[in-house]
Amino acid sequence: MNARLDPPTVGIKPLRVVIDGRNQDLIxxxxxxxxxxxxxxxxxxxxxxQPCQWRRHLERLMLGAGRLGIQPPDPGILEAEVLSLTQTLDHGVLKLILTRGSGGRGYRPPESSAPRRILLTYPLPPDPEPSWRTGVRVRYCQTPASMNPALAGIKHLNRLDSVLARREWSDPAIAEGLMLDPSGALVGGTMTNVFLWDGNRLLTPPVEQSGIAGTVRALTLELAVQMGIDCLETRLAPADLEQAHGLFLTNAIAGIWPVRELAGQRFDLNRLPWILLDRVQQSAHTPG
Amino acid sequence: MNARLDPPTVGIKPLRVVIDGRNQDLIxxxxxxxxxxxxxxxxxxxxxxQPCQWRRHLERLMLGAGRLGIQPPDPGILEAEVLSLTQTLDHGVLKLILTRGSGGRGYRPPESSAPRRILLTYPLPPDPEPSWRTGVRVRYCQTPASMNPALAGIKHLNRLDSVLARREWSDPAIAEGLMLDPSGALVGGTMTNVFLWDGNRLLTPPVEQSGIAGTVRALTLELAVQMGIDCLETRLAPADLEQAHGLFLTNAIAGIWPVRELAGQRFDLNRLPWILLDRVQQSAHTPG
Structure with missing residues (x-):
């Protein structure tokens, strides 16, 4: 299907695409x-x-479907489709898209629509593993994160803010860019959640106005509480990050990325709570 | 292609679909x-x-492409494609979509991508004409409009806020719903811009933080200035609308919808500046 595209436009092609249970890559x-x-x-x-943290991904998808009023897929059918794709792949990435389907005039959805399940598999990107111990370099983005309490937290398909923010740099030495909301509050990275360690507590921005409630973010908070570490969802500004003992980013593919440098400021990775980070990293890559 | 969909999901099907100059309806x-x-x-x-207000639509598309960093289409090629579709249709709606095309890993766009031009034609919806003289009934929506200065004004594909707002009612007697931003400022309707007439001046919300710079909005402001009517882009709240002499909505398909009722409050359409409204309505449906 890609025959008419020039090679540079193709980028990383999916290994397989399955739409509503059928092998097809057109929609x-x-x-x-x-x-x-x-x-x-x-x-x-x-x-x-196996899909890692499948239960969390499924729960967030169901939550998002409820928020958008999209009929959720049958979890059994979805899981069977997912497993049939992942079982042939030792390591990799699965992207699962659920759309409201076709139809309706204008913005108004049709009264009864047939949502579409799209599954794509990709090879694992090369960068997550080395960055886990050595840390990553991070910058700030100029593009603000979109603010809308009705859309915050869920992983919907309106991602132009992250696309524009990710366009701001091409230096491969920079792993991620942090985004602020229009009021100047930290939201997260273009594809990660952010945690600040102040020496005693774990702080992270809320996801009520902006941002996505990441699966590894939830896992981190859950494990931290289990370990007796105080966690606080609170407004954070760049000035707070400057004062931090350490920072780390979370993401379903990478797990944890400790931050060794943010906008020129270096952080000593040894000051991070590695007992927690180790547990999160291990759990993030655990099936189920 | 729609054979597998149940009839209710199909909604209003396009009359024709052309992707990158070729008749096809899969992507x-x-x-x-x-x-x-x-x-x-x-x-x-x-x-x-003929496409109405083509120059304004093309300009906004080019402005949006600049903002998103999408390579703009050749205007001559685009116009030829548009005309080849519209010439076979006496009245109707043309939807033109420009995507960044395929490729890239994650949010980061590929360094060189081939944008895609998608043209769809539809029959004209039945409602615009009767509403022009008799006015429309309007409500408020609970769903906030998304706020992001980097995305405000342009007509991008991230439209979940309007979709969720439009889902809030199904009463066909309600023509439109007004949306506020997260700070409570009026943004516009789900698919319209809003104007307030205070007896002397025309007031409308700015589109710097939220909302879309509509083509008929621009036409209205331009014609009003030509006629010596003071125009002000300013923050408006529901309380301001209650005090208005009159309200009207603008949209590229309908032209102007005078508001005869908003959330139970009735407005006397005779208090609107019809000399302006007539000129806008006529110009909005003028080719070129």
Whole structure:
């Protein structure tokens, strides 16, 4: 299907694409996912042929479907489709998209629509593993994160803010860019959640106005509480980050990225709570 | 292609679909328009086989392409494609979508991408004409409009806020719903811009933080200034609308919808500046 595209435009092609249970890589142009970004997605790490943190991804997808009023897929059918794709792949990435389907005039969804399940698998990107111990370099982005309490937290398909923020740099030495909301509050990275360690407590921005409630973010908070570490969801500004003992980023594919440098400021990775980070990193790559 | 969909899901099917100059109604699932809403669109009224206000639509598309960093299409090629579709249609709607095309890993766009032009034609919806003289009933929506200065004004594909707002009512007697931003300022309707007439001046919300710079909005401001009517882009709240002499909505398909009732409050349409409204309505449906 890509024959007519020049090689540079193809980028990383999916290994397999399955739409509503069938091998196909074309979709109706009237799908509302394309027309309005009317849908949701999950990006899931595949480890030893299994989707990691599947329950959390499924829960967030279901939560998002409830918020958008999209009929959720049957979890059994979805899981069977997911497993049939992951089982043939030792390591990799699964992207799962749920759109509201085709139809309706304008913004108004049709009264009964048939949501579409799109599954794509990709090879694992090369960068996550080395960055886990050595840390990553991070910058600030100029592009603000979009603010909307009705859309915050869920992983919907309206991701132009992250696309524009990710366009701001091409230096491969910079792993991630941090985004602020229009009021100047930290939201997260273009594809990560951010945690600040102040020596005693774990602080992270809330996801009520902006941002995405990441699966590894939830895992980090859960494990920290289990370990007796105080956690606080609170407004953070760049000035707070400057005072931090350490920072780390979370993401379903990478797990944890400790931050060794932010906008020129260096952080001593030894000051991070590695007992927690180790547990999160291990759990993030655990199937189920 | 729609054979497998149940009739209720199909909604209003396009009359024709042309992608990159070819008759086809399927698109690569890896198109960034679907993956991230990474693209733009225009909804254009077709009158007597011509696209109305074509220059304004083209300008906004080019402005949006600049903002998103999408390589703009050749205007001559685009116009030829548009005309070849509209010329066969006396009246109707043309939807033009420009996506960044396929490719790239994650949010980061590929360094060189081939943007995709998607043209769809539809029959004219039945409602615009009767509402022009009799006015429309309007409500408020609970769903806030998304706020992001980097995305405000342009007509991008991230339209979940309007989709969720439009889902809030199904009463066909209600023509439109007004949306506020997260700070409580009026942004516009789900698919319209809003104007307030205070007896002397025309007031409308700015589109710097939220909302879309509509083509008929621009036309209205331009004609009002030509006629010596003071215009002000300013923050408006529901309390301001209650005090208005009159309100009207603008949209490329309908032109102008005078508001005869908003959330139970009735407005006397005779208090609106019809000399302006008449000129806008006529110009909005003029080709070129």
């Amino acid at each position: 109706e142009v009237i799908d509302r996912g394309l027309q309005y970004g009317d849908g949701l997605f999950e990006t899931i790490r595949i480890h030893a042929g | 690569e699932v890896i198109d960034r328009g679907l993956q991230y809403g990474d693209g733009l669109f225009e909804t254009i009224r077709i009158h007597a086989g």
